[in-house]
Structure formats: C-alpha cells, structure tokens
Amino acid sequence: MSDTTPTGPSAPGTDALSQLGRNTPAASCPEEAVLERVPSPHQGRKYVVRFTAPEFTSLCPVTGQPDFAHLVIDYIPSQWIVESKSLKLYLTSFRNHGAFHEDCSVAIAKRLVELLDPEWLRIGAYWYPRGGIPIDVFWQTGEPPAGVWIPSQDVPGYRGRG
Amino acid sequence: MSDTTPTGPSAPGTDALSQLGRNTPAASCPEEAVLERVPSPHQGRKYVVRFTAPEFTSLCPVTGQPDFAHLVIDYIPSQWIVESKSLKLYLTSFRNHGAFHEDCSVAIAKRLVELLDPEWLRIGAYWYPRGGIPIDVFWQTGEPPAGVWIPSQDVPGYRGRG
Amino acid sequence: MSDTTPTGPSAPGTDALSQLGRNTPAASCPEEAVLERVPSPHQGRKYVVRFTAPEFTSLCPVTGQPDFAHLVIDYIPSQWIVESKSLKLYLTSFRNHGAFHEDCSVAIAKRLVELLDPEWLRIGAYWYPRGGIPIDVFWQTGEPPAGVWIPSQDVPGYRGRG
Amino acid sequence: MSDTTPTGPSAPGTDALSQLGRNTPAASCPEEAVLERVPSPHQGRKYVVRFTAPEFTSLCPVTGQPDFAHLVIDYIPSQWIVESKSLKLYLTSFRNHGAFHEDCSVAIAKRLVELLDPEWLRIGAYWYPRGGIPIDVFWQTGEPPAGVWIPSQDVPGYRGRG
Amino acid sequence: MSDTTPTGPSAPGTDALSQLGRNTPAASCPEEAVLERVPSPHQGRKYVVRFTAPEFTSLCPVTGQPDFAHLVIDYIPSQWIVESKSLKLYLTSFRNHGAFHEDCSVAIAKRLVELLDPEWLRIGAYWYPRGGIPIDVFWQTGEPPAGVWIPSQDVPGYRGRG
Amino acid sequence: MSDTTPTGPSAPGTDALSQLGRNTPAASCPEEAVLERVPSPHQGRKYVVRFTAPEFTSLCPVTGQPDFAHLVIDYIPSQWIVESKSLKLYLTSFRNHGAFHEDCSVAIAKRLVELLDPEWLRIGAYWYPRGGIPIDVFWQTGEPPAGVWIPSQDVPGYRGRG
Amino acid sequence: MSDTTPTGPSAPGTDALSQLGRNTPAASCPEEAVLERVPSPHQGRKYVVRFTAPEFTSLCPVTGQPDFAHLVIDYIPSQWIVESKSLKLYLTSFRNHGAFHEDCSVAIAKRLVELLDPEWLRIGAYWYPRGGIPIDVFWQTGEPPAGVWIPSQDVPGYRGRG
Amino acid sequence: MSDTTPTGPSAPGTDALSQLGRNTPAASCPEEAVLERVPSPHQGRKYVVRFTAPEFTSLCPVTGQPDFAHLVIDYIPSQWIVESKSLKLYLTSFRNHGAFHEDCSVAIAKRLVELLDPEWLRIGAYWYPRGGIPIDVFWQTGEPPAGVWIPSQDVPGYRGRG
Amino acid sequence: MSDTTPTGPSAPGTDALSQLGRNTPAASCPEEAVLERVPSPHQGRKYVVRFTAPEFTSLCPVTGQPDFAHLVIDYIPSQWIVESKSLKLYLTSFRNHGAFHEDCSVAIAKRLVELLDPEWLRIGAYWYPRGGIPIDVFWQTGEPPAGVWIPSQDVPGYRGRG
Amino acid sequence: MSDTTPTGPSAPGTDALSQLGRNTPAASCPEEAVLERVPSPHQGRKYVVRFTAPEFTSLCPVTGQPDFAHLVIDYIPSQWIVESKSLKLYLTSFRNHGAFHEDCSVAIAKRLVELLDPEWLRIGAYWYPRGGIPIDVFWQTGEPPAGVWIPSQDVPGYRGRG
Numbered sequence A, B, C, D, E, F, G, H, I, J: 001m002s003d004t005t006p007t008g009p010s011a012p013g014t015d016a017l018s019q020l021g022r023n024t025p026a027a028s029c030p031e032e033a034v035l036e037r038v039p040s041p042h043q044g045r046k047y048v049v050r051f052t053a054p055e056f057t058s059l060c061p062v063t064g065q066p067d068f069a070h071l072v073i074d075y076i077p078s079q080w081i082v083e084s085k086s087l088k089l090y091l092t093s094f095r096n097h098g099a100f101h102e103d104c105s106v107a108i109a110k111r112l113v114e115l116l117d118p119e120w121l122r123i124g125a126y127w128y129p130r131g132g133i134p135i136d137v138f139w140q141t142g143e144p145p146a147g148v149w150i151p152s153q154d155v156p157g158y159r160g161r162g
C-alpha cells in the first residue's frame, strides 16, 4: 500500500484509516503510535507479506546513543493486513525510544501479533555493529503452518573490512 | 516459447493461438487480456516452469501513482502450459490498472490457476519501496507435490543505500 | 573426464569409446549424436556428478531464431557415468535444432536417463530472456535417494537492468 | 527533497512550488509535465547532484509495447536545483509516451538543461534488453568543469543468464 | 529500437528499413547479412550508444567447434545510428561462420564503422575459455573525442572455479 | 546491548554487571575473563540471538604465530542472555592464548553453554587459511527445538585468488 | 582514533580533548555539537583519511519525516586531524535537525573545512530513496593536490528491486 | 592446526607426528603420502570440520594434461581428527598423478574415511572447465547424524563469461 | 584460437605451427617450451588481446612446494599474435619449475615480448596467499600507446575469510 | 617468496637472510622486528609488487583495546625487494603495540621506504569500524613514475548492515 495522499479512486475497506492519504506526524514514542489494519484481500489464501525496513533507529537505554537496525518482518494474515503507512510511522516512533536489541526486536513483533492476530509472524532484526560485534535477533510465533511458502530472508552477514 | 512472428516450421498444438506470431496490441486492463495455453509436452513428467518478469508495473489504487514489481512465477503443469506471449501481454495489461500490492500479486496467481489447473503454482512479488519500506508478497496453491524439484527464487532483499 | 586427444597411459573401461581422444565432428542433430558411457568408478557409492554447460544454444521451432540457455545437470550414477566429450558433442548437436524451452530441457534429461539408467537425475535449464521474460525449466526423475548429498544449483535469477 | 505532504516547518525558497507537499496527479505526457526548480543552496560551491530512477518506463514508438530503463542523472547546479517531486512526476509522464531509446534518453537531459541551465549535466540510460540485446545511452553537456568530483555511475552490465 | 512487428504510430526515418517490423530470417553468413541505419536523433550532440550481446556464437575455423562470446559495442554516432534489429540479425549470422577470436572481434567493429562512419567506436569481445584460458579482444577506432562520456565496460574477469 | 559507558537511564537487571559502562581492561587469558549474563527479556519466547565477531585472533599452540578467525555464534536463551561487552572482552582474551582451531572453537561454545544454560547454541568458526587451506569448525548443542527460526549463517567460502 | 574511555597510556596531543574517553551526551543540534581536532601525525606527508558513516539520519525540513544517508568523507590533513569521537557526535546531532539533502551534505563538509583547514576535502552523501528516486550529493573543495592517492569511494548505486 | 615449524609449547597428542613442524618433502604419489591423525579434542561433541583446498591439481589420465579443482571436505570426527599439514601434503601428492574427476574426488574421501573412521564425511570437488563444461562431484558417507549442524558449501556455480 | 585437433577448413598463416591441432606433450621446463606465433590479423589496427590463466602453478625455489597464481596478460600486437595452444603449454611448463613470485611473473612477460615484439604488453600476476599474505606483481613494457583502449583487469583483492 | 623452511635448491641473493627458512619468533614490538631485503630480480624493469595483509592487528594507544585493519601495500622496487617472511613478522610485531590509525598506517609505509628506497610506495589501511564509523588511511610517496601500471586497490567500502 502507498503512504501518499489519495488522488485516485477510493479503495474498499480503507474508509476508517486515520493516516493513509493524510498528513500524519510521527508519534513521539511507540506507545502513542497508532497501528492500523485493513481486511486482508483474498481471505482464505495463506500468503506471506514481507516488510523490509532498512531505516530503523532507536536509542540505547543505557547510554542514550543511537542504534540502527535493518528489520525484516514476515507474516501470514488471518483476517487483517497491516496498513503500511501506519507501520512506517510506528517504526519511526522508536527514533527517540530506548530499548535493548533483544527486547526491542521482539517487542515490535508482539505489537503486530496483537493487532493482526496473524496465522504466523516472524521478525529478523539485523543490528549495526557496536564494539565490532553486531547482534542479530530472530523470532517467530511458532512453527509456520504447513503448505505456505516462506522464502529465506537472506540478509548478508557482517564481514568486518577488506 | 517465443513471442515473435513465426517463420519456421509450425509447432504442434499451437494452431489455435491468437497472439503468438501475430501483431497483438496489449489489452487495456487485465480483464480484457486473453491468456492462452497449449498442451504440456512430456505429460506425466512433473517439471517446474519459472517465469521471471522484472518489468511489471501497475498503479496505486489510492493515489493513482505507478508502482513497480519484480515478479517470479513457478508452476508444475498438469495438462497445460501457458503460452508465453499471452502471459507477457497479460502482465502488460496491468500498466494502467490500480490494485494494492497484496491483492494484485495473489490475483495474478489465481488467474493462472484458473487457466492452467496446474499441479501446483506459486508467485513471488517483490515490490519497489514506497516510503522506504518495500513489500514482498508470497503465495502458493499449497504444499508442492513430493518428488518435484523447485529451486529457491533467491531474489535479493532490499538494502537501502551504501 | 577430458575431451582431448590421449597422450597419457590408457584408462580402464574407455576402450570402446568412439569419440574421446579422437577428432569427432559434432552431429547435425540430437538424434544422430552418439552419447557414450563408461562404467562408474566407486560403484556402490552414491555420489552426485554435476555438469554445467553455459554454452547451450538451439533454435526456436516457430521463428527459427537462436535461443540460448545455461544448463546444469546433476545425476547419481548407478552402473554408468556419461563420457563427457560425448555429452559435449550431444549438447552441441542442438545448435541447429528447433525445440520449445519446456520440451528441449526435459528431452535432454530423458535421453541421459535412457543411456545411464541412473539412481536419480535432474536438469535445470536457465533460458535467456525473450520479450523481457526468461523461462527456467526444472525437472528431476523423482525424490532423490535418502542419504545422498545434492547441493543447490544456485544459478542467480534474472534481474533486468540496473 | 521529500515528495510527501508538508507537515514540518516551511523551507526557504519553496513557496512558489506547485507540486511539493500537494496531491499532484501525474501529467499525461512529457510536454504537459511541469518541471520546477528552487534556488541552489551553497551557491558558488560546485557540487554534483545524482538522481537514480530505476522505475522509468515509456512505450516503443513503433510497436506501442512498453520499454523500461534504469536512469542515472548527474548535474552540477549553477543557480538552480530541480525540485525532486516535480522530477519524479516528469519521469512518470513518459509512461504512455512513445520514443526511441536514443531519442528519449537525450531528450530528458535536454529538458533539464533548459530548466536549470546547469554548469554541467549528464544522463546514463540503461534500457532493458529487447531481442536479447540491451541498449545503453550516455550523454553529457560537454567536458565537466575542472576540480569537481563526479563519481562513476557504475551500473552493472547486462549478463544474460547463468 | 524495438525489433518487433510495428503496431504503433510510424516513426520518422524508418520507412526504408527492410527488417524492422517484418519477419526476417537470419542471413546464413556475415557477408549476406544486411546491416541497416537510420538518421541519428539529436544530431550535433555527441552521445554514446552501447549494445551488449551476451549470446554471440561462431565456429572455430580450424576445428569447426562452436565458440561463444559476450560482446559489448560502444559508439558515438555521427550522422547515423544502427538499426538494432538488423544488428541482432548480423550478429546471428556468425552462427555457422568460422573465424579466429582476434579476427572476428575486430571484423565486426570494422563492418559497423563502414556502415555508420561514426565519430568513434570500440568493441570488447569476451570469449569463453578454451583449454582453461579465455581470450578477450579490445579495439577502438582511436582516441575518443574530448568531452564525451564513455563509461567503463566493466565485464567481470574469468575466475576459474570456487 | 551497548558496551559504552552509561549516560542514559538505568536498565533493569543490569545492576550486578561489573564491566558494562565501566573501563575494563581485557583479561590476559580466557580463564581470567569474566563472562556475565542478564535475565532474558521476553522469557518464554524462543528467539535466537546471533553474534558475529570478525576480529577474533589467537595463537598457534605449536608455533606461537597468530591465527585469525571470523566467528558466528547463535543461541536460544533460556533464562539468561549474555552481556555483550563481557562477551567481547572474553573473545579478546584469546589474543595471547594458544589453541588448535578445533579445540578453541568448541571451547568458546562450551563456556557460553555453561554460563547461559541456553535452550540451544551453535558456533561457526571460519579460520583464515594456513598453507593455503582454511579450516572451519561447526558445532551445536544438538538438534534445535522445533518451531524456532534459525537462519543460515551464510559465511562465504574461501576462494583462493582471482 | 577510538571513542572509548581511556585505560592505556596517554597519547600526545590529546590532553585538551573534551569528549574522547569521557561520557559525552550527543548535542541536540549541529550548531551545539563540538567538533574537536588534534595535531596531524606525520606532518608534511600528504595522506588521505576516510570516514564512512552508514548510520546518518536527519529530518526532512518540509515534512518532518526522517531521512537516512550513507556518508563518506575524505580529506588530506594540513595541520590537524579531526578527533573521531567528536565527529561521530557531530553527525549524531543531525538526528532531530531538518535540512534538504543538497544543503545538509555540503554543510557537513563546510563545517569540517572550517575546523581543519585541510589541504583538500570531499564528501559523498548517498541518501536513501524517497518516492523511488534516491539523491546523491558529491562535493569537494577543489582539484585535489597532485601526487596524493585518493581511491574511488565506490558506493554501489541504488538498484530498485530484483 | 598449523603446518609450520614448532617454536611454541608442545601440544598434547602430537608427539607421534612425522610431518608437522618438520621439513617434509611432498610424496610423489598419493599412495606414498602419509596421512596422519591426532586424537579429537572435545570427544563426545559432534562437531564438523571443514577444509577448503582451492589449489588442488592432478593430471588427466588420458592426456597427461593438468587438471585443477577447488575441494571442500566436511567431516564429523569420531575419535580422530586429521593432522592438517599431512592433509596438505597428501593433496599435493596428486600433482603428478593421473585420475578421472569422478574417481579422484571419491578416492580422496575414501582415504580419509579409512584413516579417521569418522561419524560422517563428505567431499565437494569443483573441477575447472574442460571443453567449456566443468564437472562437480559430490559424495558423502551417508545420511549425516541427526542433531549436527552442517552448513551448505555454497561454492558459486560456473558462469561462463560476461 | 582453439587448441584442439583440426577438423575444419585450414586457416591462413597456421601451416608452420608445430602444436596447434596436434597431440603435444607439455615441455618439462619453460626453457624447453616452444612458444609459437602467427601473423596478426587486421595489421595496422591497434587492438588489445587479453589472456586469463587462472590455473598457473609453479614451485617455490626455496622449499619446493607448489605455488599458485591467477595470471592476466594484455598485449597490443605489432606483427604477431601468440598461438594460444603454445601459450597454454608454455604456462604449463612452469609446473615443476622453481621461481620467486616477482621473478617468475616478469619472466613470463619478457619471454612473450621477445617472441612477439608487441607494441605494448603487461602482466598481472595474482599469487595465492602464503603465510596469510598474498603477493601480486604488475609489470608493463612502458606507457601504452595513445588512443588504444585497455580495460582494467579488475581482479578482486584478497579478503581473508568471513 | 615463501616463508617456510627450505627444502629445495638454494636461491641467489638469499644467503644473508636471517628469518626465511628458519624458525623465527615474532618480535615483541615494531622497533625490534628485523625487516630484510633481497636484490630485486629484473632490475631496470619498473614493476609493482602488492602485499595484502587482511590479518593486521594492533592496540588502541588510549584504551589498550585491540584494533584490526586490512592493509594493502604497493611499491615499485628500485634495487631491493622486501623479503616476505620478514614483512609478515614485522606486521605481526604490532600485535601488542599501541598507535593511532593515522599514525600507524603511515609509519609502516615509512619503515618500508627506509629499508627499500623504492621508486615509489603507497599504503592503503582499511580499519575495522569503532563506534560505527571506520577510518581508512591512504598514503603514497608521491606521484608514481610515468609508464608504470598500478591497478586500483578496490577494497570494498564499509556498508553497515542489511
């Protein structure tokens, strides 16, 4: 879905949205961010939706210094899909929020699970190196349902230099 | 199969085709596009056919702005294979058509399933980023049949810059 | 095995070969090409042999224009292995032969199965794009035997430009 | 520059813009598209601005079929820089416009030269293959001014398959 | 330019073409192939046109065995540009023609120079390995004119295995 | 977790740490290094934590010469996660320690298992070549628990030169 | 230079530094950030120092939304080199600062020029795409001095998807 | 393990070795090469050891010409690990030895199995192309034991040129 | 040129060759190897010929152990081109020859200069690492003649592991 | 040159070497390391020698923590070449030595210049990131002599993650 102001024909199931097609300032913290959902098209088909967010940034809860991560989120909708502009604004709301890598990565996934009650969801969080050693965090809600195709995330590992 | 005008010997099972080897203008919308099929060679052998379409484009249904995707379609023919020129023209017919990413990706797969009644089919739709966050959509008709070789699509993830 | 003229010590099981170490013109069509085999060394060990042929070319049966493919063939020998120079000449014999992608790819595999009666065999045929959309064809004789190691072919997908 | 609706503090020199921060439908052809400019910041410093547009598409003037290109534009501003949303909409206006590769590529550059009267400008147009053979077009206004740093565009060449 | 049958509006300067938009069988040897030209658009602008042909194949003049090459041709038009379908058919005409690598590579360039009388032209011919050692051939008509931008061809070198 | 001196709000469960946010000289040998742990956030969720350490160096126990390795460690926390600064200092403590590749790689994993009593843990140790032949060592505590997502480490193999 | 708290022997010329080896909160805007310098070692030798900052982020001045960039800065010291921790904190101070891409990129360079009065300096700013089209900005103080080696920055271009 | 002359403290279990830390001429044929073993450290832990040998060379048994291969060997020790210098000298002993690709690849694996009686072992032999078509050989002793982690060898396929 | 036995039409200027199209055992040392030449086609055109030899191997003159190198040779013919099969056999003759990297690399170039008296010649010798540190040797006969196009060799640097 | 114990024929000009072919413990600091030289072969030919050392490590002079770098050294010998084992031991001697990046990188180059009095020399030092921002240092003795070929070092830039 697009996150720009609508100029085309209206789309079904998007009437109640508060952010798509509107000028929406980012929330100042994750708790205040409004994640929105729309009915999944093709209900009954178990497809996977993948979001890749290479622009995620939060703060270290101990030092207050900025941390950066490349996030990849995969999920299988049940009745709802997440509205993509609200997801973008939700991720942006971590900009001035402090959280440990392990904590923050899993928390994002849990918030989406709460909103969407999906068939299945996973997050891969690929944090930039600190002290020469990057941390990655991987979590999924459980064994994915049989018969659904979920490609590898295949984010390249950290290589140092040379 | 080729999509150019025939100059060689005629090929079996291609007589009824309306587009292969003819000057065929693209349809103005997916509904008007004519997808055609020919009998599968080597019937009884479960092989996989992969189409890679890096030139797919449609419109955002809300804003009317162009969206772009790299599509990869895999299927195992049952009795029919899709005629490749008609597939190309079908994909081209989305050029001025508005659809959400999740909707459009699954719809293409369903249209092919209808035409071909294949043993199995899947689509990977790798959309270009909007708002810095690309969406990928993955769907298959179900667990692939045992004993058939289906290589990974291995389309590289989005990396931002640098 | 090498396909050059022999100057070293003779090798066991190669006496009956008609092409290895001889000046052999390529056959003018696949039917006339002579595929040869030699006894598998290490019989009883289930190993995989992979041939990679990035120089395959045939003709389009409809238009007569040249088509190109990158082929990868994997097999587990039973009693025989294919003599590699005869395989090269067999593949060369498609140079002026017309066949659809799906047909040609599976036909090559079937001819090898006939000759070698292998434990298992597969072919990956990665055709160059026509009309902007390449076709890949994947076939194997069935579920590979348990306990044999068969690495992924990992041929990169087509990316268009940029 | 961003192409979304403004919610932040107003920026100097952007008052006269008709498209940035507004819902602007794309023009139906290049002639109707409105390219806009703003005063270059840091006037007197010869810096290079590079736009990369991997989503360019136009029509073949002979067959009416869609063509695709990956465009990279480099320029050294004199008094003006191009407003990026208007550039995006200008490029989008080629969507239903027919032009030969060589013609279209150079025409885009000329239009920008007209608008901006830059110190120097070049375009690299990397077209998707047709008939197995892609065409690239490279043009610049002339020898770049001495002492300005202009990195290579380094767009990878087309490799066929395998 | 496209090499498919015309269905769109006619394009200026293409009336005399014998192959574009027509069903044209490939010539049986380079001498018989008809290379065609059209007037260069944007005359007076020195731009570079690059063709990449990863599907070139000819025969070894000594052994009659097929050779393969990846060709990249760059030129700066003077009054003419080559019509791309005729170029494709010209290259295809080497399919059953015997020539040494060094000879064949330079000969293609000379034929184009004869036809187009360009400002400047070069060819890079990247031949597949024979005996483990590939040969590349590089030729240009002379020092390129000043002030024209000619990007590197950047074809990756041969790496053996692993 | 960060390994810099704390300036932000204090984080729960980190009070007992002796190294995080303090100036801590590296231990002179692995035995003296103090590995520390903190309670796992999101207890009950089986997530994977990956550390990538491309700067590992130890000494050859026979010759005393430096060896280098790229290490990747994956684990599923049970009650504890390792504090990352203490892990970094632990790895640094091998700098003047002699150990065979096989021994050293597994020993690091065992030390972590002892500290964390994790659900599961593995180490991939990718040693630089000696005598032209690198050694990699791979170990895990056993079959990973079902339903947990553990991506491939995907460290590229050694390729020699060229 | 390291940005961690000092535990080793004191280093010459670093006594006056206010941030290196101290807990230093990031400034809230670029104007308040304190950039520091130390005497260049090996004065009289014209060497190049390159900083790569893949974690740069600022705000769009029009919409207030976050922008991201990968920055590469090269300079030839005259009498001073920049102290790296103060540079890091300076770059971090843009986190909540609004600026256009062209403006912000050149401003960073000018601030460093002011501080260091270097022989020569350049910046490459590779911004993440907005609206599908990334902007890069390149600036240098002028022709680099002869006889100094300045390698290409070689940051890969943006490729869209696939 | 290192293959250089010992200058450090003696290591346990290495007393009986005849080659490590000594000047050892390579054997003139595989039969004469002395493969040596030392007790596996961490007995009872099923870890994998990988050797990568990109410098393997032998002779074609028919023509006497040199062949080259990139070898990757994986094994799970039972009681023994191979001493790496003796492995290197063993591989070097094929330098003037003639053997077919399929034969030679499996023979190396069998010799190691004989020496080490490992839990499991596999070899991937990636031969350089001859006649344009490389051969790879893959063999393992059988299904690997459950619960042991064995990463993919992931040696890139042969791509021809371009 | 091909190095296989001739079966096609005879080629001009190849009558005096002693090795092309014949069974030729490799010479036992470089001095005994017979390098042969044929008249350059297209005399008067200054083109570049590049040979890439990823399979070069010689012996260390001090220890007698095998060394490996990836060689790339570029030259501009004057009256002669080297016959490629004789070049291959010449390179093979170093197999049991001892020479230092610097010596051997330049010696190969000098031998070719002697034979061909070319306009210009260079060699890039990329040796496999010994002791973790590879050596590359680059030499050319002098400044290349103006107006000839000589692409970069672009052999990737050595990266260690990971 | 090799750094292993000699077993082959003695090589000219190596008699006076104290480390090559001997068991040589690494020096404990750079000042104590003995760099050795041998006469350049092919005197009068201006060739380039490149050393790539991906395993360099030293200590931070302020914090005492280990730093890592990938070094590439290029030089044109005048009368001497460096003996490679002594170079390796010299680089190893920085293992417990503290120095700033800028200082250390240039110091290594100066020491080599002193020893070899080369025609020309340069060093590229690619340091691992600290605080997310790596530093590279580039220095050369001056403009390289005309007519000598010096390929780009082409070490890939740092990319962060993802």
Ligand SMILES: [Ca+2]
Pocket: A152, A154, F152, F154
């Ligand atoms: Ca992977």
Ligand SMILES: [Ca+2]
Pocket: A159, A160, A161, A162, F054, I159, I160, I161, I162, J054
């Ligand atoms: Ca590394």
Ligand SMILES: [Ca+2]
Pocket: A152, A154, B152, B154
């Ligand atoms: Ca993959």
Ligand SMILES: [Ca+2]
Pocket: B159, B160, B161, B162, G054, G070, J159, J160, J161
């Ligand atoms: Ca980045």
Ligand SMILES: [Ca+2]
Pocket: C160, C161, C162, D054, D070, G159, G160, G161
């Ligand atoms: Ca693209």
Ligand SMILES: [Ca+2]
Pocket: C054, C070, D160, D161, D162, H159, H160, H161
């Ligand atoms: Ca290929």
Ligand SMILES: [Ca+2]
Pocket: E152, E154, I152, I154
């Ligand atoms: Ca390049």
Ligand SMILES: [Ca+2]
Pocket: E159, E160, E161, E162, F159, F160, F161, H054, H070
């Ligand atoms: Ca290799």
Ligand SMILES: [Ca+2]
Pocket: F152, F154, H152, H154
């Ligand atoms: Ca992989």
Ligand SMILES: [Ca+2]
Pocket: E159, E160, E161, F160, F161, F162, I054, I070
């Ligand atoms: Ca190689």
Ligand SMILES: [Ca+2]
Pocket: D152, D154, G154
């Ligand atoms: Ca480049």
Ligand SMILES: [Ca+2]
Pocket: B054, B070, C159, C160, C161, G160, G161, G162
């Ligand atoms: Ca693409």
Ligand SMILES: [Ca+2]
Pocket: C152, C154, H152, H154
């Ligand atoms: Ca793989």
Ligand SMILES: [Ca+2]
Pocket: D159, D160, D161, E054, E070, H159, H160, H161, H162
């Ligand atoms: Ca190719």
Ligand SMILES: [Ca+2]
Pocket: G152, G154, J152, J154
């Ligand atoms: Ca480069």
Ligand SMILES: [Ca+2]
Pocket: A054, A070, B159, B160, B161, J160, J161, J162
């Ligand atoms: Ca990234």
